[in-house]
Amino acid sequence: MKGLRKGYAWAIVLMLIVSLLATACGQKPAPPQQTEQPQWKVGIVYDVGGRGDLSFNDMAAAGLDQARQEFGTKLQTSELEPTGTGEDREALLRTLAEQGYQLIFGVGFLFTDAIANVAKDFPNTKFAIIDSCPEGNLPNVACLQFKENEGSFLVGAAAALKTKTNTVGFVGGMQIPLIEKFEAGYTAGVYYINPKIKVISKYAGTTSDAFANPTKGYELATAEYQAGADIVYHASGKTGEGVFKAAAEQKKLAIGVDADQSLTAPEDERPYILTSMRKKVDVAVYDTIKAFTQGQFTAGPQYFGLKEGGVDYSINQYNKDMMSDIQPKLDELKQKIISGEIVVPTSMKEFNDTFKKAVGSSGH
Amino acid sequence: MHPDLILAAGVSSPAIADAVASAIRLTTPLLLTALGAVFTERGGVVNIGLEGMMIFGAFWSAWGAYTYGPLAGLAIGAVAGAIMALVHAIVSVTFRVDQIVSGVAINTLAYGLVRVASQALFHSATTSPSVPSLPRIDVPVLDQIPALQPLMANLSPLIVFAFVLVPVSWWVLNRTVFGLRLRSVGENPLAADTLGINVVLMRYSGVLISGLLAGLAGGYLAVEQTSMYVEGMTAGRGFVALAAMIFGNWTPVGAMFASLLFGLADSLSIRVTIPHVPYQFVNSLPYILTIVVLAGAVGHARAPAADGVPYERSGE
Numbered sequence: 001m002k003g004l005r006k007g008y009a010w011a012i013v014l015m016l017i018v019s020l021l022a023t024a025c026g027q028k029p030a031p032p033q034q035t036e037q038p039q040w041k042v043g044i045v046y047d048v049g050g051r052g053d054l055s056f057n058d059m060a061a062a063g064l065d066q067a068r069q070e071f072g073t074k075l076q077t078s079e080l081e082p083t084g085t086g087e088d089r090e091a092l093l094r095t096l097a098e099q100g101y102q103l104i105f106g107v108g109f110l111f112t113d114a115i116a117n118v119a120k121d122f123p124n125t126k127f128a129i130i131d132s133c134p135e136g137n138l139p140n141v142a143c144l145q146f147k148e149n150e151g152s153f154l155v156g157a158a159a160a161l162k163t164k165t166n167t168v169g170f171v172g173g174m175q176i177p178l179i180e181k182f183e184a185g186y187t188a189g190v191y192y193i194n195p196k197i198k199v200i201s202k203y204a205g206t207t208s209d210a211f212a213n214p215t216k217g218y219e220l221a222t223a224e225y226q227a228g229a230d231i232v233y234h235a236s237g238k239t240g241e242g243v244f245k246a247a248a249e250q251k252k253l254a255i256g257v258d259a260d261q262s263l264t265a266p267e268d269e270r271p272y273i274l275t276s277m278r279k280k281v282d283v284a285v286y287d288t289i290k291a292f293t294q295g296q297f298t299a300g301p302q303y304f305g306l307k308e309g310g311v312d313y314s315i316n317q318y319n320k321d322m323m324s325d326i327q328p329k330l331d332e333l334k335q336k337i338i339s340g341e342i343v344v345p346t347s348m349k350e351f352n353d354t355f356k357k358a359v360g361s362s363g364h
Numbered sequence: 365m366h367p368d369l370i371l372a373a374g375v376s377s378p379a380i381a382d383a384v385a386s387a388i389r390l391t392t393p394l395l396l397t398a399l400g401a402v403f404t405e406r407g408g409v410v411n412i413g414l415e416g417m418m419i420f421g422a423f424w425s426a427w428g429a430y431t432y433g434p435l436a437g438l439a440i441g442a443v444a445g446a447i448m449a450l451v452h453a454i455v456s457v458t459f460r461v462d463q464i465v466s467g468v469a470i471n472t473l474a475y476g477l478v479r480v481a482s483q484a485l486f487h488s489a490t491t492s493p494s495v496p497s498l499p500r501i502d503v504p505v506l507d508q509i510p511a512l513q514p515l516m517a518n519l520s521p522l523i524v525f526a527f528v529l530v531p532v533s534w535w536v537l538n539r540t541v542f543g544l545r546l547r548s549v550g551e552n553p554l555a556a557d558t559l560g561i562n563v564v565l566m567r568y569s570g571v572l573i574s575g576l577l578a579g580l581a582g583g584y585l586a587v588e589q590t591s592m593y594v595e596g597m598t599a600g601r602g603f604v605a606l607a608a609m610i611f612g613n614w615t616p617v618g619a620m621f622a623s624l625l626f627g628l629a630d631s632l633s634i635r636v637t638i639p640h641v642p643y644q645f646v647n648s649l650p651y652i653l654t655i656v657v658l659a660g661a662v663g664h665a666r667a668p669a670a671d672g673v674p675y676e677r678s679g680e
Contacts, residue, residue, distance in 0.1 A: 052488030081489075175644070202634070206644055212490075212596035215589045216634070219386050223635045226382045238491065238594040245591055266494035266591070 038076035040103070040293055042067070043096035044285075045089060047108035050081035054264045055237065056281060057081075060107045060130065063285025071293065090114035097122040103292045105130070105285060109178060110208075115141060126297050128288050130281060131178065133301050143301045144284040148178075149185030150337050151277040151311030152233070153344045154330050155255050156189025158275055158313060159231040160197050161326045162253065169224030171217060171243050172203040173236035174210040177347065179203070182235035182257070182277070184345045188355050192333075192342070195359070200224045204239045217242030225250040231274060233257070247272040260314040275323060276314040283309055307338045378514065383635050384628075385514040388523060389589065391627030393418070393581040395526045397605035398612065398619035399533050400577030404449075405614055406537060407570025408550035410463040410672040413452050413470030414578045415602025421445040421579025422586040423478040426593035427485055429495035429586075437495065438522070438583040445579015446572050448474055453571040457564055460674035471602075479595070492593035495586070498522070520588040522580070529577075533616035546570055550668035553675040563675050578602065611657055614667060622657075629653045 044064055046057040061079070068075055078101060080092045089111055096104050097118055102125060106115045109132035116134035119127045119141045126140050133143035159168045170186055172179040187199050202220045204210035217239035221232050225246060232247065233255035234240035240257065247254035248269045256262065256276030265273055284304050291297055304310020313330060315323055323330075336342045343358070345351040397414050404411045425441025432440075448470055455466040483489045500518045507516040537543040548556040549566040557563050581601070586593045604626055611625075612618025633649050 048490070050489055052483075052486075053490055054488070209596050209599050212594050213599050214592070214594055214597060215390070215585055216599075218589060219390065219631065219634050222386065223382075226379070238597075241592055241594065242590055269494075 039074040041076045041101045042103045043078045043101035044105040045092045046081045048086045059281035063282035066286045067289040093118040097125045147305030149181045149344045150306045152182045152185030153189035154313045155277045156186035160190040160193035165230045167198045167228040169229035169232035170201040171220045171234040175203040184351045211237030213239050214242035218246045221246035244269045262318045278312045381514040387628040387631035390630045391623045392523045392526045394605045394623040396581035397578045398609040400574035401609035404570045404574035406550045407546045407567050408670040412467035416471035416474030417445040417448045417575050417578035418582035418598045418602045420448045420474045421582025425583030426492040426586040434498045441583030442576045442580040446575040449571045449575020453568045457567045490595040522584045530620045
């Protein structure tokens with residue numbers, strides 16, 4: 001019996017250590033930055049991963065940094081990051097609201113419910129969420145959404161112009177409407193250039209870990225390359241690291257997403273990254289802070305597309321030679337999308353139902 | 365160039381070889397972990413902390429490979445897995461805490477520790493920089509046969525190691541004194557103790573071997589498969605490996621076939637498109653298969669008699 005009781009004591013100690021660690025690694029409130037009274041207080045809650053994820057969170061952070069640089073001591077900021085699997089998103093938003101932060105960002109669609117709950121309790125605080133919009137038209141929530149389909153259309157066109165096998169591929173992360181928007185735009189871009197090109201689409205899964213499974217990304221991309229694709233576009237977060245690895249191994253091309261991934265990829269994979277579909281979260285965050293400081297915060301959905309400079313394809317020192325011959329064509333397509341001549345579908349259903357017909361009847 | 369495998373249409377043989385090659389890559393981490401699981405369970409200690417040991421191995425091998433190169437990285441990953449296993453052994457063998465509770469704690473602990481370490485060493489809680497992999501090898505002679513080429517060329521040495529380890533494990537368990545003692549401790553620790561076998565030492569060995577191999581499996585994922593560490597990259601493989609070991613009836617060869625079955629199911633779900641069947645269904649096939657197989661097979665399987673039971677000398 002003595003041993004048993006001792007055992008429980010150990011289990012409790014172990015659990016305490018675990019919970020201590022969990023708390024220790026999550027909460028990192030930024031130290032107060034100045035003593036004089038700031039004019040604006042802006043808070044941001046990243047999604048799991050936080051600063052340093054070389055992707056979504058880092059871009060949001062870049063937007064905040066830009067604002068910080070411009071407004072200096074007039075802007076007080078605080079950055080928080082959820083622990084482990086992120087159940088404390090709502091608690092962190094609430095903490096910032098209680099501390100009197102006037103504009104609070106939630107980075108990512110996983111904040112949808114949390115931001116809706118907190119916004120209702122703090123009607124005088126402004127909130128902004130990236131990539132989603134809570135239901136109920138809350139008067140103090142701005143929804144910063146991107147027209148990923150427009151950017152994806154351009155990289156789809158780039159793939160179609162570059163393919164030699166008339167087959168291209170797509171690897172999605174979690175199968176949700178948001179990622180299908182990438183697929184639809186990409187497929188439409190390919191179809192617009194040449195309807196005969198085949199697009200092979202695969203998804204890594206149906207849960208959120210589909211964004212962090214590079215082993216699966218590698219296998220999916222390898223399967224697509226082996227099935228004849230010579231360019232694969234991924235919209236799958238960290239899963240895409242496996243896509244790049246497969247591309248380098250097969251000596252085929254890949255297209256990155258969100259950030260300009262040529263810049264962060266390892267050197268041996270760089271030559272195989274054709275371009276990236278940039279989703280400029282930094283622009284959205286910065287613009288929102290700027291508008292807020294000018295008293296022009298707007299609630300409700302706001303879309304950042306090609307016209308607003310919210311999405312684009314990337315050109316850098318590594319891919320400029322590969323891209324130079326097709327750039328004029330891509331820029332022409334960009335103008336057509338901005339002018340409304342091309343309406344890029346937002347779902348595969350829209351692509352199949354309306355886009356194909358529209359392209360067919362325009363005699364393209 | 366050959367078309368994507370489509371079940372309704374004909375299937376070409378290079379497509380099959382490619383799919384099998386993919387299956388073997390997906391099998392390897394499961395196999396390594398499952399072989400380790402055989403040792404710990406035959407010694408009488410249930411280890412559901414394998415997932416955590418894999419996570420730990422994946423992170424530390426990436427750090428090791430980044431700092432000292434791939435071979436050292438994999439060794440460091442294996443040792444890291446063994447360190448986690450040591451915690452499990454201390455808690456569940458020496459202090460006789462419920463083995464399931466300890467295993468769950470290991471999984472949570474590994475997750476938290478890796479985050480802290482990643483933040484400290486890589487300045488990113490979720491990813492490492494890119495790390496080098498071991499040079500790829502070709503199996504001589506066999507890699508010249510075109511149909512086998514995808515299976516025999518450009519392999520990670522760890523794949524070969526994992527499969528060579530199957531007969532080695534069988535031999536160790538069934539033909540050595542150590543194996544006999546380990547098994548006796550898992551079946552009847554009291555009798556083994558009476559005969560002068562050090563029960564605690566045997567059980568520690570079993571648990572540590574499982575940690576080494578789970579850590580190595582994590583290293584395979586990070587260093588060999590992905591060339592970087594990404595948080596959550598183990599994606600439940602530790603649990604699947606545990607299921608494979610049980611389905612394989614607590615034997616190395618059985619564990620290999622079960623791991624291959626899961627690897628093949630995974631590979632097919634990636635490559636096979638069945639017209640008019642929802643994609644999600646194809647994707648969930650490996651998991652459905654796992655459940656069906658477990659429900660069907662576990663009835664016939666027999667666990668070591670003292671598996672999961674802490675051993676306490678009477679009169680202490």
